Amino acid sequence: MANSTVLIDEIRALEEALHRPEVRRSRTAVEALLAEGFVEFGASGTRYHRAEMIELLCDEDDEPADGELEATDFSLMPISSDAVLLTYRTVRRGSDGPERQALRSSIWKRTGERWQMLFHQGTLTRPAASPADG
Known part of the structure; x- marks a missing residue:
């Protein structure tokens, strides 16, 4: 597997591309990012x-009706020679609604020369505790 810093940057960029409206609305872009068998x-x-x-x-x-998405706390774990598990946290702050937080995980697999998402899960969660809440 490639250098872990380079790899997490590459996978994170692909993941975050799927957060952008211009990518999400492009059939060609989404088809290239989602693997056959995606769930x-x-x-x-x-x-x-x-x-x-x-x-x-x-x-x-x-424009998303429920606000801008902020993604943080990215972590990458190899699960085979051609697959990785990406985990991270998202916060969506709505202009007129409550904040919505989720833990997210995606499995990316290398298909030929490119990475494609095979699986994704979002789980709603409470806000992360700050050190002061300890």
């Missing part, structure tokens, strides 16, 4: 397969 367990508890996820993303509005 997502959404934060809502809904299970999505590749074809329906592509349709859902391509049909999204220009």
Whole structure:
């Protein structure tokens, strides 16, 4: 596997590309990022397969109604010679609603010369405790 710093930067960039509206609305971009056999367990508890996820993303509005997404605490763990597990935390701060936090995990696999997402899960969580809350 490549240098771990370079690899986490590459996988993180691919993951965060899927957060951007212009990528999410591009069928070509999403098809390139999601592997055949892709499955997502959404934060809502809904299970999505590749074809329906592509349709859902391509049909999204220009601006997310529930605010900007901030992703932090990225960690990468190799799970085989051609697959990695990426975990991180997201916070979505709505302009008129409550903050929504989730723990996220994605399995990325190398297919030929590129990485593709094979699995994703989002789990809603409470805000992380700060050291002062200790």
